[in-house]
Amino acid sequence: MMDQTQNEINHQNEMKQILETALLVSHEPLSLHQLGKIFEPEIDNDGLRTLLEEIKADWSERGIELVQVASGWRFQARSEYQRYINRLSPEKPPKYSRAVLETLAIIAYRQPATRGDIEDIRGVAVSPNILKTLEGRGWIDVIGHRDVPGRPGLYATTKQFLDDLNLRSLQDLPSLDQFVVNEQMLLTEAMMPAVEQINEEETETPSEEADAGTAA
Numbered sequence: 001m002m003d004q005t006q007n008e009i010n011h012q013n014e015m016k017q018i019l020e021t022a023l024l025v026s027h028e029p030l031s032l033h034q035l036g037k038i039f040e041p042e043i044d045n046d047g048l049r050t051l052l053e054e055i056k057a058d059w060s061e062r063g064i065e066l067v068q069v070a071s072g073w074r075f076q077a078r079s080e081y082q083r084y085i086n087r088l089s090p091e092k093p094p095k096y097s098r099a100v101l102e103t104l105a106i107i108a109y110r111q112p113a114t115r116g117d118i119e120d121i122r123g124v125a126v127s128p129n130i131l132k133t134l135e136g137r138g139w140i141d142v143i144g145h146r147d148v149p150g151r152p153g154l155y156a157t158t159k160q161f162l163d164d165l166n167l168r169s170l171q172d173l174p175s176l177d178q179f180v181v182n183e184q185m186l187l188t189e190a191m192m193p194a195v196e197q198i199n200e201e202e203t204e205t206p207s208e209e210a211d212a213g214t215a216a
Helices: 002-025 032-036 045-058 079-086 098-110 115-122 128-136 159-164 176-181 183-188 207-212
Strands: 064-069 072-077 140-145 153-157
Touching: 002 032, 002 045, 002 072, 032 045, 032 072, 045 064, 072 079, 098 115, 098 128, 098 153, 115 153, 128 140
Parallel strands: none
Antiparallel strands: 064 072, 140 153
């Protein structure tokens, strides 16, 4: 009986080590489906969650933590150590204009939203460069079109947006007031270094130019 119990413990520890290895070498978060395929036969989701929670506890006092984001599970540096890690990279952190951040906040909290919706809330025209910047970063995407004349695109945030903010779902977004106050910190904390900086002069265009290309 004791041998059987010890074998079960050893087997569980081996599975945890396999999961740790897979997560540590992966450049992207891994979903439960992907992690389950590692084993043969596959482990069900409940079993995987149990092992992942144990791994998370094992790493609770280390500089690296296991977290769950929208796309799956990943290891990452704890936020209090991120500033030290940033010193290893010569690139400056990404800089986003207020217009870009406001547009992203509106889409995040009012999605799906058209360019016209964003302009109504901000009270100024939205440059196509702003939306292109957010699309290029992988934070927003067109998920459909509103059934009105001109069929304007409906923008929504992506899993990449949630992953970069270390969120599992939109329900985990901070309150809107907190987002606005801390937007620069939230959006740069977990960013990858190779993001083009945005110049202020590129973020606004004359109203008549934007109005000509915006459907109500």
